[in-house]
Amino acid sequence: MKRTLSALVQNKPGVLAHVAQMFAARSFNIDSLAVGRTEDPNLSRMTIVVVGDDATIEQVRKQLSKIVPVVKVYDFTGESLVERDLMLIKVAFPPEKRMEIQAIVEMFQAKVVDIGSKFVMVEVTGPEEKIEAFINVCRPYGVKDVVRTGQIAMPRHPQRPRDNSHDAK
């Protein structure tokens, strides 16, 4: 099962390596990892989508918390989330298919960001299923390239750390 964890980390050298190393060393699987700055210049946020059962996710959460420059870890399991993935996709754009592709772009509320002689570049944002659906719909026309940011997420209600009554973090 896919689960979304979010970690606030100190902006210090080696933090990403530390997190990545921990996942590799403990055989946890990262589905996607997105890193970016936050409103606080000292902190970055990592949004990590992990595949695993309850016990695995619990270990991942605790092992992440244990890394010294990791300030706080949120497990978004069971919370109502706004999840977004950003994709740039290059699709073949032959003259006879242009209307169809244009219609698909509109249906997905996507955006054409560049047009070349043979390909069109489209920007799509949304939850993972929407992104996947867009790729699938474009496949028959010929997908040349896909670049994705990986998922970021934010809970709909004010976020708070889980109540870990017998836990350090």
Add this chain to the structure above:
Amino acid sequence: MTKASSRARHAAGDASSSNQSNSPKKELKSGSQVFCEVLENEGVDILFGYPGGVVLPVFDALMDSKIKVVTPRHEQGGTHMADAYARASGKVGVVLVTSGPGATNTVTGLATAHMDSIPMVAITGQVRTPLIGNDAFQEADTTGITRPVTKHNYIVKNPKDLARILHEAFHVARTGRPGPVLVDLPVDIATARLHYEPGEAVMDLPGYRVRQTGHMRQIVKAAEALNAAERPVIYAGGGVILGGAWAELNNLVQKANVPITTTLLGLGGFDENDPKSLQMLGMHGTAYANFAVQECDLLVAIGARFDDRITGDLSRFAPKAKVVHIDIDPTSISKSVKVDIPVVGGAKEILTEMVNHIEHRDRAAWFGQINEWKRKYPLIYDNEGSSIRPQYVIEEVCRQTRGQAIVCTGVGQHQMWTAQFYRFSRPRHFISSGGLGTMGFGLPAAIGAQVACPDATVVDFDGDSSFSMTLNELPTAVEHGLPIKVCLLNNGYMGMVRQWQELFYKRRYSSSSLKQPSFAAVAEAFGAVGITAKTKDEVPGAIERMLAEKTCCVVDFHVEREENVWPMVATGKSLQEMDGLPTVDVERLA
């Protein structure tokens, strides 16, 4: 919860008050001088250091500081010495090495300390910051290499961070679940001119919080479960010793009236001469400890982590038991064994509170059962004939040292026999590589322990193969006048490898037999005392002489070559499925 930064200010402030008179304000110092001052303020009076190109400025500054340096013959040895220094003294061990090979040579030592949660700070030299990443001479990506084997590591890239990072390193190493922390120090930081006042180096660790006191509701639940249990067992690990909780553990055991078994690293956390002690459990634990764990209705784990050498087949481990787990590291909880009542916090703090909620129970039937197991399945060995049984050497050393020596070991059969046959009664008196199982740990460990405890009798029980890995440290012991006693249980094999080959590979002894030198002659060549004992009747006299020696002494006991460690829970078996249990008339042998 303790906010790390406020603690740091406090600790550093204390240090500054005693130091202020001789450090005038706004004076610029070299990075190396600051390094020495920070270490002094952290209470370091001795470190284990091997110099080299990029750490020369630091070694130069050490000559003017109060810190004494013990130089090993190899950085691995130095790292094990710092580790054992920490295990014997309870203080943070410090090792200082150069870049590149100096740093990579510490990796085994760091991994050893990391697996056993030993507080240690390793400082490695590094090439000048502008050269980093250019494959400079003796450059290695030390933080990259050591990240998986340290609790945390740093590289100092700006002189103004030096003092803060060093203070943080000591704080992180000694608090929470302790562990080794490495600081990579480029040479231009060591030579930079900077300003340092102890009170001003404020730690910045917003993500590092340690839960020391346990949650009250969980503590009460744990105590109630223990009060209600008819067949409880306490299973105590190295956390009891790291957390300084042995007195509190004893209070709990006596008040609750519960049998207790310890892990390898927990040995000495409870007096093994006490009738409630079941001694060690696990793969080579006592039969009565393993039976008790399999039959118990409540297992109280304290500062232990359900290692695979403890549990045997996980799915059949302690099948009838509810599990209480007291540990300072939340990641240990339910990592392998599902825990019913977790209590996160320091063992000392939690046990102090827990005892208040404990009621004494009689448990006559349970103790009756345990005593029956003890009578039927004692730890025994065949001591007939004139050859030397390794177990006999250990028992005899235990007798002559009245069980009071600080005992170090390598890894293998001799380590297990030492755990079984030396009766430990005091904490910090058994020093062994448990988690990583590092052969060659024994001799440097004995040196580190003797440096920490100059007046103690320090004995290294070692195997011939383990000893051969690090015997280059013998001159270190001789040079520093350390009267460590090395008891070599020499069977000319990698004994445990040979035992597994005998049991699981049809006695095909592939690569496990070594042609060994005369270890007594080797010892003499290094300036130590060398003794050889080949028959049983030579043993007591050889040990007497060894204990009387004022310099480092190596006794080469030629022991029975194919003796096995029993009992044994083979891989994949459940704890009660032990091989090698006594089948003969036990009372006759006793």
